[in-house]
Amino acid sequence: MTTEPLPTDMKIAEAPTEPLDDFVIADAYRDWQAREGVKVIEDFAFGDLGAVELGPWARKGGMGAVINVPNDYLPNDAHVVEIAPGGQSEPERHMYEENVYILSGRGATRIWLDGQSAESFEWTAGSFFSIPLNAWYQHFNVGAEPARYVAVTDAPPVMRRARDDDFVFNNPFQFASRYRPGGSQFAGGKLYNRRVWETNFVPNAPDMALYGWKARGAGGINVMLEMAKNSQKAHISEFPIGTYKKAHRHGPGAHLVVLSGVGFSLLWTKDDLSDLRRCDWKKNGMVIIPSDGCFHQHFNTGTTRARYLAMRPGTAGFLPPTGRAAMIETSTKDGGGQIEYADEHPRIHELFEAELARHGAPCRMKAFVSCCNGEVGPTSERDT
Ligand SMILES: [Fe+2]
């Protein structure tokens, strides 16, 4: 077989003589924020979401803000919204998922699909629910006080991928596989193995019964929430007085809202802790894991147990839905994402004991940490 020589002449266009425009790459998510005219806050540590100053956000029924982390792209964002007494949001539907936690106040939400009858449910501070994907919904404040919620959504990747308002906000597709009106999704739920509870509505997350989860350390209890057939995930964890959870890392974008207790979280990416950031929190505080592989650890310095709700992006279709869950319970020494107590940087425990000393409270980690100067405290989840 003979081979022809490849052509070598390249076809070079003539240099334009007229000035040209730069091609601007649009960011559909940032453009949406600008059109909404909504206040945008860039941070990842909030001591109290109830104290965050909001701006006007007409569509949502009053005031609001969108929270993004600085200098990074997350697979999710947070919307903090306050509806005035007697107020209501505009009906809307969208092709991004939205999980809603009620920080304060009380009200009701109406959910419906085109051509089908609506259903409603009532909520109060502590309620946690999910809007079924692309279902119409409208929130009503039926109380005498302002009602404030934080919602975690996957709007950023959905908008950046679709780049079309009509697709995101005016899409007639009905996800029958995810939601059927008049079913039982907003009443009750179903328990599965490994502490998984499937529902669209948790009436009072700060008071929900949780299950033992020894691997995460120091008497923690937990429930994993599967809401509205979402790819987004959520879980609730609680840990005892005078203790802290093991540090771990995973993908970016988990939003942790404090449901009860007083304490702080540490976040870092460098082994020598040189970029350590501390976030002090109480009820309704929020910490966001702002980047991939960012270690984070939660410390209870108060006089009650501490509980938080974590709203996570899940695998969002980019990874198979298994694997990560096992990895976060595996030591970093074995290729996992969890730092065992014995492997901690000594500064971590020093910081915790110093903070407890300021409150006159004993450390209760002796059963887990050899350098602990405190009490034995819990030795398993059954002691909490
Ligand atoms: Fe985490």
Ligand SMILES: [Zn+2]
């Ligand atoms: Zn100690």
